[in-house]
Amino acid sequence: MTEAILEVDALERRFDVSAPWLNRVIERKPRRTLRAVDGVDFDIARGQTLALVGESGCGKSTIAKLVTGLHAPSGGKIRFNGDPEKMQMIFQDPFASLNPRWRVGRIVAEPLRTLNPQAPEAQVTARVEELLDTVGLSPADAVKYPHEFSGGQRQRISIARALAGEPEFLVCDEPTSALDVSVQAQVLNLMKRLQREMGLTYLFISHDLSVVRHMADVIAVMYLGRIVEIQPTADLFATPLHPYTRMLLDTIPDLEAPKRDRAPMGGEVPSPVSPPSGCSFHPRCPLAFDRCTRERPEREPRVHDRRVACFAAAENTDV
Amino acid sequence: MTQTVLDVRNLRVEFPTRHGTLTAVDDISLTIERGEILGVVGESGAGKSMTGMAILGLLEPPGRIAAGEIHLSGDRIDTLTEPHMQRVRGRRIGAIFQDPLTSLNPLFRVGDQLVETIHLHTELGKSAARQRAMDLMREVGIPAVEERIDNYPHQFSGGMRQRIVIALALCAEPELIIADEPTTALDVSIQAQITALLKRLCRDRGTAVMLVTHDMGVIAETADRVAVMYAGRLAELGAVEDVVRRPQHPYTEGLMGSIPSLHSDEGELRMIPGSMPRLGSIPAGCAFNPRCAHAGPRCRREIPRTHGTGAACWLTLEGETA
Numbered sequence: 001m002t003e004a005i006l007e008v009d010a011l012e013r014r015f016d017v018s019a020p021w022l023n024r025v026i027e028r029k030p031r032r033t034l035r036a037v038d039g040v041d042f043d044i045a046r047g048q049t050l051a052l053v054g055e056s057g058c059g060k061s062t063i064a065k066l067v068t069g070l071h072a073p074s075g076g077k078i079r080f081n082g083d084p085e086k087m088q089m090i091f092q093d094p095f096a097s098l099n100p101r102w103r104v105g106r107i108v109a110e111p112l113r114t115l116n117p118q119a120p121e122a123q124v125t126a127r128v129e130e131l132l133d134t135v136g137l138s139p140a141d142a143v144k145y146p147h148e149f150s151g152g153q154r155q156r157i158s159i160a161r162a163l164a165g166e167p168e169f170l171v172c173d174e175p176t177s178a179l180d181v182s183v184q185a186q187v188l189n190l191m192k193r194l195q196r197e198m199g200l201t202y203l204f205i206s207h208d209l210s211v212v213r214h215m216a217d218v219i220a221v222m223y224l225g226r227i228v229e230i231q232p233t234a235d236l237f238a239t240p241l242h243p244y245t246r247m248l249l250d251t252i253p254d255l256e257a258p259k260r261d262r263a264p265m266g267g268e269v270p271s272p273v274s275p276p277s278g279c280s281f282h283p284r285c286p287l288a289f290d291r292c293t294r295e296r297p298e299r300e301p302r303v304h305d306r307r308v309a310c311f312a313a314a315e316n317t318d319v
Numbered sequence: 320m321t322q323t324v325l326d327v328r329n330l331r332v333e334f335p336t337r338h339g340t341l342t343a344v345d346d347i348s349l350t351i352e353r354g355e356i357l358g359v360v361g362e363s364g365a366g367k368s369m370t371g372m373a374i375l376g377l378l379e380p381p382g383r384i385a386a387g388e389i390h391l392s393g394d395r396i397d398t399l400t401e402p403h404m405q406r407v408r409g410r411r412i413g414a415i416f417q418d419p420l421t422s423l424n425p426l427f428r429v430g431d432q433l434v435e436t437i438h439l440h441t442e443l444g445k446s447a448a449r450q451r452a453m454d455l456m457r458e459v460g461i462p463a464v465e466e467r468i469d470n471y472p473h474q475f476s477g478g479m480r481q482r483i484v485i486a487l488a489l490c491a492e493p494e495l496i497i498a499d500e501p502t503t504a505l506d507v508s509i510q511a512q513i514t515a516l517l518k519r520l521c522r523d524r525g526t527a528v529m530l531v532t533h534d535m536g537v538i539a540e541t542a543d544r545v546a547v548m549y550a551g552r553l554a555e556l557g558a559v560e561d562v563v564r565r566p567q568h569p570y571t572e573g574l575m576g577s578i579p580s581l582h583s584d585e586g587e588l589r590m591i592p593g594s595m596p597r598l599g600s601i602p603a604g605c606a607f608n609p610r611c612a613h614a615g616p617r618c619r620r621e622i623p624r625t626h627g628t629g630a631a632c633w634l635t636l637e638g639e640t641a
Contacts, residue, residue, distance in 0.1 A: 152594060
């Protein structure tokens with residue numbers, strides 16, 4: 001096994017979503033906490049891509065913010081075996097994450113100047129031009145403003161800015177979900193090429209299983225703040241173990257084998273403020289039995305990269 | 320026997336601006352039969368929503384229909400005055416938009432909104448309208464209707480809200496429903512529930528549906544025929560299996576190739592170089608020619624058109640690069 005660049009252990013993050021103090025006093029409302037991330041652990045090997053997938057509210061973006069230090073964990077540990085300055089982030093919305101008043105050259109140069117304040121101007125300019133070229137933009141684009149670019153080009157600017165810090169590790173939170181498919185293909189191909197050439201490690205967050213299949217080496221499926229299953233990509237698609245993963249794979253529209261007469265699964269993701277008892281998936285699970293309503297399936301001891309938190313799946317397979 | 324519900328002929332939508340007139344929809348012709356779902360796909364800015372808005376008579380000024388005709392079951396509707404068009408919307412055409420909150424008033428109970436709409440478009444009295452509202456809510460799959468009918472929109476989840484919007488669109492039993500990205504804001508498991516619901520309603524009631532979306536997967540599983548739009552023009556129109564499996568237009572082909580597969584990891588994704596032109600800078604000839612590997616001199620001169628099934632491409636229209 002290669003060395004892990006990131007080790008996440010029993011990570012927790014709770015948010016206080018209580019009513020304001022006065023309301024609590026007058027209306028006798030209790031404090032309420034939302035467990036956005038509820039005991040999550042995974043490793044990412046250097047040079048690999050681990051993807052977190054799940055529906056909205058499952059906690060995947062909170063993990064991105066915990067890993068990059070934008071939130072502090074409420075419990076558990078995150079160990080980054082590298083220089084913290086070598087971690088960068090790419091956000092979903094290339095419209096909100098670039099300063100509209102700065103020229104592209106200044107946006108990309110900012111991390112360079114932060115890392116090396118004494119760098120001569122000519123060196124910074126040369127490096128900016130090189131970076132723009134790397135992501136498929138023209139060096140002449142440095143004098144333009146973000147609004148002059150399309151969504152896909154803006155995401156390239158975000159990537160150039162992230163690369164300026166010479167990162168080893170990139171946290172990508174839904175980097176292509178705001179883009180059209182043909183542009184998404186360009187950005188995904190670029191990210192894969194950069195990974196190959198620079199040996200980058202990605203934590204890739206997405207709700208789109210087909211994108212994740214294309215990008216990831218290992219996939220962790222999340223449901224209500226917990227990882228329900230983690231497997232290498234090909235294995236997850238070949239033998240999904242958790243009923244929730246199977247449901248997800250069944251419900252995504254499939255271009256090559258369209259399921260035109262599907263009977264969709266009922267139910268919705270419950271509120272994370274008051275999750276169901278036991279296994280939080282049990283109200284929607286076709287395999288649930290009485291133990292699932294009482295006990296929470298714990299994560300299996302670490303055998304390979306293949307773990308599932310499900311009583312039914314654990315009985316049927318020897319993981 | 321088929322029965323044409325919607326017949327759009329040579330529709331052209333223009334936006335006059337200070338820098339000249341922009342053509343958002345350029346010479347589009349399409350039809351939808353009773354009980355049929357027509358998918359309209361394209362990337363952002365391709366004009367697919369604009370086509371839907373033009374049919375609904377909801378173009379924001381200065382946008383206007385500059386040419387063409389829109390017929391609903393034989394009646395021309397693009398020339399109607401706004402009061403007349405208001406009666407057509409709701410009664411004969413239902414609309415479902417991406418964000419259910421824009422279609423629901425947050426200050427009124429959902430039941431009251433349904434009853435008001437039913438009251439407006441039908442002859443039913445108060446209690447009969449309430450009964451009908453409950454039937455509709457049941458039909459779109461809302462549990463515990465007796466309790467939920469008096470809830471406010473914020474008390475429902477996103478998927479349930481979209482079901483209520485669909486119930487609203489169904490109030491007057493319209494001939495045509497225009498659904499503009501109805502599942503884009505929803506998670507996959509809810510998305511599958513909503514598209515299944517649309518399909519069932521279309522089959523059971525014979526409603527014609529125009530499903531506008533950017534998601535080819537949703538189209539492949541829901542639509543009967545599909546129209547692919549590019550830069551305001553129709554690139555290709557055909558049966559959904561044909562367009563997905565045997566795309567004729569190089570743009571459609573590129574679009575299909577750029578979608579990551581669920582069945583294999585093909586290494587590098589195929590990609591179309593460049594991006595769709597902005598409305599103000601559409602190239603002469605075929606709008607796709609600067610990105611097309613097969614473009615010839617004729618493609619740079621003349622606009623290829625398709626009216627009916629087929630691809631708007633000189634390669635397929637002429638059988639060779641002209």
